Structure formats: C-alpha cells, structure tokens
Amino acid sequence: MNLPVQTEGLTKRYGGLTAVQDLNLTVRAGEVYGFLGPNGAGKTTTLRMLLGLVRPTAGTVRLLGRPPAAGRLTGVGALIEGPAFYPYLSGRDNLRVLARYAGVGADRVALVLDLVDLTDRAGDRYAGYSLGMKQRLGVAAALLKDPRLLILDEPTNGLDPAGMADMRTLIRRLGAAGCTVLVSSHLLGEVEQVCDRVGVIARGRLVAEGSVAELRGAAGLRLLADPLDAAAARARDLVGAERVRVVDGGLELAVEPDRAAWLNTELVGAGLAVRELRPRERDLEQVFFDLVEKGTADVA
Amino acid sequence: MSRSFRAETVKLVRRPASWLLLAITLVLALIFTYVFPYAGIAGGTDGPNTGRALPALLPDQLVGNSLGGLPVFLGSILLILGVLTVGGEYGWGTWKTVLTQGPTRLEVYAGKLLALAAAALAVVLAVFAVGAVASVLIASAEAQPVTWPSAGDLLTGIGAGWLIATMWAMLGAVLAVALRAVALPVGLGLVWMLAVQNLLAAIAAPLVDWVAKAQEGLPGPNAGSLAAALGAPGDTPGVAATVGGGQAAVVVAAYLVGFAAVGAVLLRRRDIG
Numbered sequence: 001m002n003l004p005v006q007t008e009g010l011t012k013r014y015g016g017l018t019a020v021q022d023l024n025l026t027v028r029a030g031e032v033y034g035f036l037g038p039n040g041a042g043k044t045t046t047l048r049m050l051l052g053l054v055r056p057t058a059g060t061v062r063l064l065g066r067p068p069a070a071g072r073l074t075g076v077g078a079l080i081e082g083p084a085f086y087p088y089l090s091g092r093d094n095l096r097v098l099a100r101y102a103g104v105g106a107d108r109v110a111l112v113l114d115l116v117d118l119t120d121r122a123g124d125r126y127a128g129y130s131l132g133m134k135q136r137l138g139v140a141a142a143l144l145k146d147p148r149l150l151i152l153d154e155p156t157n158g159l160d161p162a163g164m165a166d167m168r169t170l171i172r173r174l175g176a177a178g179c180t181v182l183v184s185s186h187l188l189g190e191v192e193q194v195c196d197r198v199g200v201i202a203r204g205r206l207v208a209e210g211s212v213a214e215l216r217g218a219a220g221l222r223l224l225a226d227p228l229d230a231a232a233a234r235a236r237d238l239v240g241a242e243r244v245r246v247v248d249g250g251l252e253l254a255v256e257p258d259r260a261a262w263l264n265t266e267l268v269g270a271g272l273a274v275r276e277l278r279p280r281e282r283d284l285e286q287v288f289f290d291l292v293e294k295g296t297a298d299v300a
Numbered sequence: 301m302s303r304s305f306r307a308e309t310v311k312l313v314r315r316p317a318s319w320l321l322l323a324i325t326l327v328l329a330l331i332f333t334y335v336f337p338y339a340g341i342a343g344g345t346d347g348p349n350t351g352r353a354l355p356a357l358l359p360d361q362l363v364g365n366s367l368g369g370l371p372v373f374l375g376s377i378l379l380i381l382g383v384l385t386v387g388g389e390y391g392w393g394t395w396k397t398v399l400t401q402g403p404t405r406l407e408v409y410a411g412k413l414l415a416l417a418a419a420a421l422a423v424v425l426a427v428f429a430v431g432a433v434a435s436v437l438i439a440s441a442e443a444q445p446v447t448w449p450s451a452g453d454l455l456t457g458i459g460a461g462w463l464i465a466t467m468w469a470m471l472g473a474v475l476a477v478a479l480r481a482v483a484l485p486v487g488l489g490l491v492w493m494l495a496v497q498n499l500l501a502a503i504a505a506p507l508v509d510w511v512a513k514a515q516e517g518l519p520g521p522n523a524g525s526l527a528a529a530l531g532a533p534g535d536t537p538g539v540a541a542t543v544g545g546g547q548a549a550v551v552v553a554a555y556l557v558g559f560a561a562v563g564a565v566l567l568r569r570r571d572i573g
Contacts, residue, residue: 053396053572072402080400084393088315100307101408102401141397 002065010059032175034195035184042204077147083138087127131158224276304411334434363457364531371524371538375468382472387482420465470559
C-alpha cells in the first residue's frame with residue numbers, strides 16, 4: 001500500500017548551510033500528522049521538497065507512492081508558507097484561474113469557498129482581503145482538487161481565535177472524512193488538538209516522532225501530603241522506592257493514574273494529610289523544548 | 301498545456317497593466333508614426349525627420365509604418381509585457397500556488413509563452429489597425445487616393461511584426477526567469493534596448509570593426525533590418541538595413557527560440573523560492 005508521504009534520507013543544503021538533514025518522514029493514510037518545530041527548523045523547506053518546489057540535495061520523496069517531480073501532483077493539495085494570489089483578481093476569480101490549472105470545474109470553486117466561509121466576500125478583489133481572509137482563500141485553493149493528501153504550512157497564521165478554531169475544526173473534519181493531512185506548525189496547542197501523530201524537527205533533523213501521548217512520556221501521579229518525609233516513606237513502601245521522587249516540594253510517583261484512589265486510601269489510613277493527588281502529565285511545551293534542545297545539541 | 305494557456309490568457313486579459321501597455325503602444329505608434337510627421341507636413345516646419353513626405357503616410361505604406369516602431373520603442377513595451385507575465389509570479393509568490401495545483405513547471409511556462417505570443421499578435425494587429433485608420437484619415441484630409449498594400453504584403457508584414465514582437469516578449473520572459481523578479485529585468489531590458497543598442501550602433505560600430513560585425517548577429521539590428529526590408533522608414537530609431545531581410549528573419553526567429561529555451565531550462569532546474 002502506498003503511504004501518502006514517505007521520505008528517505010531527505011537532505012537540503014544551501015552552500016554551507018544544511019537546512020534539512022537525512023529526514024525520514026512517514027505519514028500514514030487517514031491520519032492528521034503534525035510537523036512541529038521552531039521557526040527556521042526546516043519545516044517549510046521540507047514541505048517544499050515534498051511538493052517538488054525545491055530540489056533535494058540528497059534523498060527521495062514519494063507522495064501517494066510517486067515522486068513529485070515525475071508528474072502532476074494528483075490528489076495532493078497544499079498551502080505553503082502563506083497564501084499568494086493575484087491581487088487584481090477577486091477571490092473567486094483567483095480560484096477559477098487555479099481551477100483551470102487543476103482541471104476541475106467551477107462547481108468546486110463554489111464548494112471550497114463555502115467550506116472556508118468566504119462565499120460572501122468572494123467577489124472582492126484579493127488585494128483588499130484581510131490576512132485571515134487571504135489565509136482562508138489559501139486553504140480553499142488547497143482543497144480545490146478534493147485532495148487525498150492535504151499539506152498545510154502554518155494554516156492558522158493570521159487568523160483570529162475564532163478563525164483558528166474554525167481551521168482546527170476543518171482539519172479534524174477532513175481527517176475524519178479520510179483525507180490525510182500533514183500540517184506544520186510551531187503552535188503546540190494547535191498540534192495537540194488536531195493531530196494523531198507528531199514529528200518534531202530541530203535544526204533540520206527529525207528528533208522525535210509519535211503520538212502526543214508518546215511524546216509526553218510515561219504518565220504518573222503528583223502527590224502533596226504532610227508531613228512530606230513520612231508520605232515519601234509510605235509511598236516507597238507502597239509502590240517501590242524506585243518509583244518515588246521528591247520534586248518541587250512534592251512527590252512524583254511513576255505509577256498508573258488509576259491507582260490514585262487506592263494510594264489515597266492507604267496514605268490517609270497511615271495518618272497522612274493528603275492535600276493533592278492528581279495525574280501528572282509532562283507539559284507538552286516542556287517536552288518540545290527538551291526535544292529541540294536535545295536535537296540542537298546533537299547537531300552541534 | 302491547453303489548461304495552462306487558458307489560465308494564462310485569463311490572467312493576461314484581466315490584468316489592468318496589459319491594457320495600459322496596449323494603450324501606450326497604440327498612442328506611441330499613432331503619435332510618432334502619423335500625428336507628428338503629419339503635423340510637420342501640414343505646418344511646413346523643418347527639423348529632425350521632417351523629410352518624410354505625405355506619400356509616406358498614406359495607406360499603401362501601412363506595412364512599413366506599422367513595423368517601424370517594433371525594433372526599439374514598441375519592442376520595449378513587449379519586453380515589459382514579457383517580464384510582467386513571468387516575473388509577476390515571482391513578485392507575488394504565486395509560482396507555488398500555481399504549481400501545487402498540479403501542472404508541471406514547463407506546462408505553465410509553455411502556457412505563458414503561448415499567451416505572450418497571442419498577446420504579441422494582438423498588439424501587432426492593433427498597431428496595423430490604428431495605422432490603417434490614421435492613414436485613411438490623412439489620405440481623406442489631403443484628398444489622396446486610398447490604395448492598400450497587397451494581401452500578401454500585409455500578411456508578410458503582420459507575420460514579421462509578430463515575429464519581432466514575440467522575440468522581445470520572450471526576452472522579457474527569460475530575463476524575468478533569470479533574475480526572478482520584475483523591476484530589475486524591466487530596468488536591464490530597457491537599458492539594453494533604449495541605450496546600449498543605440499550606443500553600439502551610433503558610436504561603437506562606426507569605430508570598431510568587430511562591433512560592427514557583431515551587430516549583424518544581435519537581435520535589435522536584425523529586427524531593424526527585417527522592418528527595413530519590409531518598408532519601415534529609415535529615419536526611425538533602430539530601423540536600418542544592416543543585414544538582408546531573409547537573414548534577419550532567421551536570426552530573430554533563432555533568438556525567439558533561444559530565449560524561450562533558456563528560460564525553460566532555468567525554470568526547470570532552479571528551486572521555486
């Protein structure tokens with residue numbers, strides 16, 4: 001079965017600068033894949049290589065089983081590095097021109113304008129659009145071909161909070177409808193809310209890949225109790241000393257969160273005052289910074 | 301490729317700058333070919349290029365008069381059109397928007413060149429049409445007979461004009477691809493056409509033999525020679541019979557193909573930023 005996106009050893013160098021290095025990326029059919037990285041990490045360069053806009057220095061790309069340079073980007077829609085259209089045409093006429101290139105009918109133009117909620121302003125000149133409207137027109141253009149694979153580069157840039165929420169809903173809806181979506185972002189919350197899997201890129205290298213839960217790492221419990229020393233001793237007796245750590249004036253227990261009720265009963269039964277006992281999740285932002293820092297250090 | 305041609309034609313036709321350039325072309329052609337010379341004749345004034353007599357403005361001279369501006373001034377406008385058509389995609393960042401819809405780079409480029417060729421034909425036909433009207437008006441005003449060139453001469457003239465106009469448009473296109481911009485290709489193209497070509501012809505060629513010889517292979521002098529061979533007035537800037545009409549047509553055609561091919565190679569090989 002052809003994977004929607006598959007790269008092997010993808011590398012791009014500009015003179016002495018390596019923008020992307022040895023990138024092995026796999027996006028599975030039907031998933032919403034988040035491509036996460038700080039500004040300048042190589043996200044857009046990677047996406048440009050996927051679409052054949054930039055020629056890789058080394059490595060291979062296959063989109064829906066075919067190299068992008070071999071022919072038309074059949075079944076692929078994309079919005080790369082912000083929207084770009086003809087300022088003297090209206091939004092609708094811009095899409096009509098693009099529909100001619102894509103070989104799709106005018107009915108698709110009306111449909112995608114409606115999908116991004118731009119029908120009312122479709123007759124206005126593109127030059128007069130707000131940044132958010134331009135972004136929505138860019139997504140509409142990406143959807144013109146009713147793509148099986150949608151590649152979106154920072155799709156919520158320039159959108160207000162309501163527009164961002166609409167965009168996330170649209171992406172989730174497309175994913176639920178079977179469209180594979182590769183969405184790049186530097187916004188962790190956005191990726192967390194819409195993506196099935198995440199790849200983290202730093203200094204041109206893929207430094208981690210997996211579900212959001214996998215990236216967060218093992219779950220556990222956070223315990224605040226008085227007196228802390230006695231609570232720590234009792235907790236070690238209950239779950240094992242190697243699973244208990246004193247962190248920031250409390251305890252972190254490397255156990256399944258569903259053991260919280262049992263632990264609470266035992267600790268209270270031992271005469272300890274339990275002030276807080278809750279599941280502990282690693283903050284995704286911290287995970288991201290750790291991964292980026294580690295990736296940067298590895299490259300250096 | 302037909303999809304790209306249709307899309308490019310829509311973009312060209314709907315772009316206000318295209319119509320502005322056409323209007324400037326027609327106004328220049330009308331004023332410098334007919335209005336000023338006729339005003340000089342009617343007023344009996346003397347000065348540069350006032351040796352053009354009334355017979356030179358009549359309908360039977362339509363072919364030469366319509367071709368006279370193409371080697372330099374009207375050609376410059378076609379060059380600008382070529383730059384705008386291709387360079388606009390760089391300026392607006394729309395190459396990625398177009399290419400992600402599926403067509404290959406060469407399909408889009410070929411569509412652009414075909415649209416430019418069609419636009420060049422439209423410009424040449426419009427220049428002939430405006431010239432026809434102006435010459436008939438002058439003939440009527442001066443009670444002169446209205447005699448048209450033969451159909452063969454008209455077709456040959458239109459064909460030659462189309463060839464020259466398309467060649468300049470292709471030069472604009474290749475400059476836009478090479479420099480991936482609009483302003484710089486327009487500036488450099490105009491400097492070449494309006495300044496360097498004239499300096500070479502007026503100053504360098506009479507002094508240096510190899511420059512004079514090189515003139516025979518440059519696009520401007522060959523365009524001027526082709527126009528001259530078909531009757532363009534010799535006092536028009538850029539019009540001079542440096543080489544024969546047959547050779548000029550071949551060289552102009554070769555430049556047309558060469559410019560288009562170089563642009564295609566560059567566009568295909570380079571990254572789209």
